[in-house]
Amino acid sequence: MAPTPSGVRTAADVVTAELVAQLCEGVIGTGRTSSHTPFTGKKLAELPESTPEDVAFAFHRAREAQRAWAATPVRERAAVLLRFHDLVLRRQNEVLDLIQLETGKTRLHAHEEVQAVAVAARHYGRRAPAYLRPKRHMGAFPVLTKVAENLHPRGVVGQIAPWNYPLELSVGDALPAFVSGNAVVMKPDTETALTALWARRLLIEAGLPKNVWQVVIGEGHVIGPAVVQRGDYVSFTGSTRTGRGVAQIAAERLVGASLELGGKNAMIVLPDADLDKAAAGAVRGAFSSAGQLCISIERLYVHESVANAFVERFVARTKKLRLGSALAYGADMGSLVSQKQLDNVTRHVGEAVAEGAKVLAGGRARPDVGPLFHEPTILEGVESPMAVCTEETFGPVVSVYRYADVDEAVELANATSYGLNSSVWGRNGRQAREVAARLRSGTVNVNEGYAAAYGSVQAPMGGMGDSGIGRRHGREGILKFTEPQTVAHQRVLPMAPSFGMDDAKYAKFMSFSLKALKALRFR
Structure with a gap:
């Protein structure tokens, strides 16, 4: 994986003192703090700090x-x-x-x-x-x-x-x-x-x-x-x-x-999946934004009948990804955002390898490209209690597992306290959607990693279990x-005995009325 050429423009060209002053206008802050760019680790801007x-x-x-x-x-x-x-x-x-x-x-x-x-x-x-x-x-x-x-x-x-x-x-x-x-x-x-x-x-x-x-x-x-x-x-x-x-x-x-x-999102490749499309989708689903995406794929379940062919395609595509930091289109994957994120990624990969997992692609930090770069990484042979098996990595790391039948795949995908996003790949759309409906996650994408569900803004997006409460979109x-407010305006008759009714007659009248409303199919 070779880095893309450095861009002509630098952080100093973009983030000027004048721009920072304009953007910070109206921000309430009596102190000062700084932000930094992960591409170089250098200071990007001085900002007001609030108390x-x-x-x-x-x-x-x-x-x-x-x-x-x-x-x-x-x-x-x-x-x-x-x-x-x-x-x-x-x-x-x-x-x-x-x-x-x-x-x-x-x-x-x-x-x-x-x-x-x-x-x-x-x-x-x-x-x-x-x-x-x-x-x-x-x-x-x-x-x-x-x-x-x-x-x-x-x-x-x-x-x-x-x-x-x-x-x-x-x-x-x-x-x-x-x-x-x-x-x-x-x-x-x-x-x-x-x-x-x-x-x-x-x-x-x-x-x-x-x-x-x-x-x-x-x-x-x-x-x-x-x-x-x-x-x-x-x-x-x-x-x-x-x-x-x-x-x-x-x-x-x-x-x-x-x-x-958080999420520990699963992707299931069914036996009838288009393997070239599934491999390309796995690359996007696992390595977009260097895996620093709540809905990215970290667990990949492939049917044993197509596992070798899929893994071959997935690894080949991953090894061709270009790392880069230019302020221009062209690179396939960028940097992690902080030393904390890089440390977590290297810990997960290092512990897994030490406990018997195999690196199929990537597996290394890339300080030659930038201080916080890490190669997109595919692991196989990951088992519990390896941290990468159950903890959210939030980086460019995905583990591949093989399954024998769809019931096993669904059980494995659901074997987590998280439930944010999932992905199912198969040529038979009806079957893929049936599998999707069995997954315990707030969104499920069929023949896509995450973007189809997230981009469909008329539909709700959010998580189940440890992935949160509430929904965005739609x-x-x-x-x-x-805050909903109900305003009920009662007219002509009160909600109480009237026209000389005593309590018993009113109760009888109401019981008759309720039976009549049901018979007339009022809702």
């Missing part, structure tokens, strides 16, 4: 702005999202540079975030008025009881966004909150804050009042609890361990929370940011 007191002020400012924003007609709020959609696509090169420099991704993998944000902005920009429209329901008594369901914004959402998808998992998650009339106080990861701040600047340009979106920057253990303790609703994406703590704080405060957490992805 818990700064977080409190950010919430105060957001609450003041939220009242007027909530009073803005929903179609006007939705129009902001549609203008933002156009701005993101028009100025995508700006944010692609930032995403690459902050995460170490290839440009194509960074572009997945642009696609995801544009799709979410279009969907909620078009569908929010219908999602949020007051609904009529049948009342206790037909005609006599008129019932309407109103949806009110929760207020100010506390959002904690991760480093691995700094555009999509910051503004992409916030868009339905904004269009439903909420303000947001968001804590991005410090190392990827510039991308989130770029999105904020563009959304303000599209028409969002600037104080409706507050960004605070700082260490998670310092200001993260302050964000969770003040939000009227909490949106968190990150590790399962941290997510449990967030859920506990939210539960104590009796506020809602959505949590997208109706569920916007209604979670609202």
